[in-house]
Amino acid sequence: MVTVSLERLRSRIETLARFGALPGGGVTRPCWSPPHEEARAWLLGELRGAGLEAWVDPAGNVFGGTGARGFRPDAPVVLTGSHIDTVPEGGILDGALGVLAGLEALQTIRERGIPHRRPLAVAAWSDEEGRYGSLFGSRAFCGTLDPALIPRLAAADGERLVDAMARAGFDAARAPEARAPAGAVAAYLELHIEQGPRLEEAGIPIGVVETIVGVRRARVVFHGQADHAGTTPMERRRDAFLAAADFALRAREHVVTRGSGVSVANVGAVHVHPGVSNIVPGRAELVHEMRDPDAGVLERLAAECAALARDVARARRITVEVQPMSATAPAPCSPRVQARIEEACATLGVKWQRLYSAAGHDAQNLAAVTDAGMVFIPSRGGRSHRVDEMSDWDAIERGAGVLLQTLLALAR
Numbered sequence: 445m446v447t448v449s450l451e452r453l454r455s456r457i458e459t460l461a462r463f464g465a466l467p468g469g470g471v472t473r474p475c476w477s478p479p480h481e482e483a484r485a486w487l488l489g490e491l492r493g494a495g496l497e498a499w500v501d502p503a504g505n506v507f508g509g510t511g512a513r514g515f516r517p518d519a520p521v522v523l524t525g526s527h528i529d530t531v532p533e534g535g536i537l538d539g540a541l542g543v544l545a546g547l548e549a550l551q552t553i554r555e556r557g558i559p560h561r562r563p564l565a566v567a568a569w570s571d572e573e574g575r576y577g578s579l580f581g582s583r584a585f586c587g588t589l590d591p592a593l594i595p596r597l598a599a600a601d602g603e604r605l606v607d608a609m610a611r612a613g614f615d616a617a618r619a620p621e622a623r624a625p626a627g628a629v630a631a632y633l634e635l636h637i638e639q640g641p642r643l644e645e646a647g648i649p650i651g652v653v654e655t656i657v658g659v660r661r662a663r664v665v666f667h668g669q670a671d672h673a674g675t676t677p678m679e680r681r682r683d684a685f686l687a688a689a690d691f692a693l694r695a696r697e698h699v700v701t702r703g704s705g706v707s708v709a710n711v712g713a714v715h716v717h718p719g720v721s722n723i724v725p726g727r728a729e730l731v732h733e734m735r736d737p738d739a740g741v742l743e744r745l746a747a748e749c750a751a752l753a754r755d756v757a758r759a760r761r762i763t764v765e766v767q768p769m770s771a772t773a774p775a776p777c778s779p780r781v782q783a784r785i786e787e788a789c790a791t792l793g794v795k796w797q798r799l800y801s802a803a804g805h806d807a808q809n810l811a812a813v814t815d816a817g818m819v820f821i822p823s824r825g826g827r828s829h830r831v832d833e834m835s836d837w838d839a840i841e842r843g844a845g846v847l848l849q850t851l852l853a854l855a856r
């Protein structure tokens with residue numbers, strides 16, 4: 445049976461990890477940044493060196509194809525891929541694994557001359573991690589990028605997408621031109637680390653993703669009263685921060701006790717105004733994020749947490765605004781693709797289990813335009829979005845092998 449070269453794959457993973465490498469391990473490689481653009485140039489060289497056709501679309505997505513150069517409805521492509529951007533202080537596998545294992549699979553197929561009826565291509569989607577707009581490249585490719593939104597997309601530090609793209613040599617206004625024609629993708633398959641502990645704890649080497657969670661984010665803004673922090677008696681204070689803190693604790697409890705059992709919530713961004721020690725906070729803003737594989741559960745929790753914010757504000761004699769920021773629906777993966785992955789596992793003698801993805805992925809956008817699926821391998825210690833994110837090399841080899849066999853089955 446045809447197998448991938450772990451040596452070549454490992455060498456590429458280690459080389460890509462040098463772009464944006466941090467002194468203590470891990471990487472910071474946000475999309476459009478100089479290290480990302482150097483990594484893009486390197487990737488294009490690797491794709492061409494592997495004998496693939498390589499191209500970049502107006503949204504900055506990088507592609508390498510065998511039997512394909514571009515996307516046409518008369519020759520639907522079996523597509524794999526992931527992303528080469530990272531979160532700040534991220535790991536070396538989130539995204540990189542799917543792109544480089546895809547490249548390795550296509551190179552192996554090409555070198556061995558393995559026949560495949562459909563063309564094959566690997567993608568590196570731009571700004572998956574959303575420094576400017578999450579899943580940006582795959583949204584453009586799948587036709588769900590709102591052109592009116594592009595001038596407003598900006599990073600948390602205020603840098604605008606249009607400026608970042610211009611610096612990298614791209615015109616952001618043209619990104620929607622990356623949209624692929626309907627019917628141009630026969631199937632999409634993404635290999636990724638699980639980023640959680642389930643596979644490792646179960647001792648199961650392969651996860652077959654059934655659904656990708658939906659994510660809701662709301663900005664919750666408490667308006668209290670700024671006052672002198674020394675002279676204002678405690679009982680007179682209308683402290684916006686304390687309301688935000690109270691809400692964060694109660695919303696967590698609510699999601700844990702009233703969610704689906706797997707619902708999760710996070711408050712990862714908090715701003716207190718004016719933000720100095722001698723003024724009682726007059727305003728406190730937080731971003732409340734919730735995830736669940738069930739759309740109905742998310743809808744209900746969002747309404748309940750908004751009501752909770754109003755209760756907290758009322759009890760503390762202040763006001764609150766709940767501003768929905770984004771809502772993605774849970775994305776079911778294709779039963780056909782899941783079946784092909786499971787057949788590949790059976791052929792390779794590898795155990796698998798079905799699971800849902802608790803993280804968002806480009807595959808959720810692809811699922812709206814084609815049969816899409818995902819293969820997970822265990823994350824060491826369940827760790828991800830941190831510098832020590834890792835998987836075992838034999839797990840990486842196994843995942844790449846399942847990817848290769850499944851791509852061949854989909855392209856047959």
Ligand SMILES: [Zn+2]
Nearest residue numbers: 538539572636
């Ligand atoms: Zn990722």
